[in-house]
Amino acid sequence: MTNEEKHKADVQFLIECLTKDLTVMLMNNYNFDADKALELVYTSNTYKKLENEATGLYYESSIYVFDYLTKELNLEYKEVIA
Numbered sequence: 001m002t003n004e005e006k007h008k009a010d011v012q013f014l015i016e017c018l019t020k021d022l023t024v025m026l027m028n029n030y031n032f033d034a035d036k037a038l039e040l041v042y043t044s045n046t047y048k049k050l051e052n053e054a055t056g057l058y059y060e061s062s063i064y065v066f067d068y069l070t071k072e073l074n075l076e077y078k079e080v081i082a
Contacts, residue, residue: 011058018050021062026040040073045072050065
């Protein structure tokens with residue numbers, strides 16, 4: 001595996017981990033079922049930014065990205081249950 005392939009695999013892994021975390025956090029904090037939470041994540045501009053390496057958003061913490069997502073979705077603030 002070349003360094004570029006390893007880098008791309010690492011970035012993809014980080015995006016997948018964040019996606020899982022965001023989905024679980026939406027389920028825990030807003031009582032969405034898994035399908036609705038996944039739909040909200042995958043159709044969001046936040047997810048598009050996660051996939052764009054140039055933004056570096058995939059390097060941020062789950063809670064930071066969750067805050068970004070909830071602001072995008074205009075969800076009322078609730079204490080974050082990670």
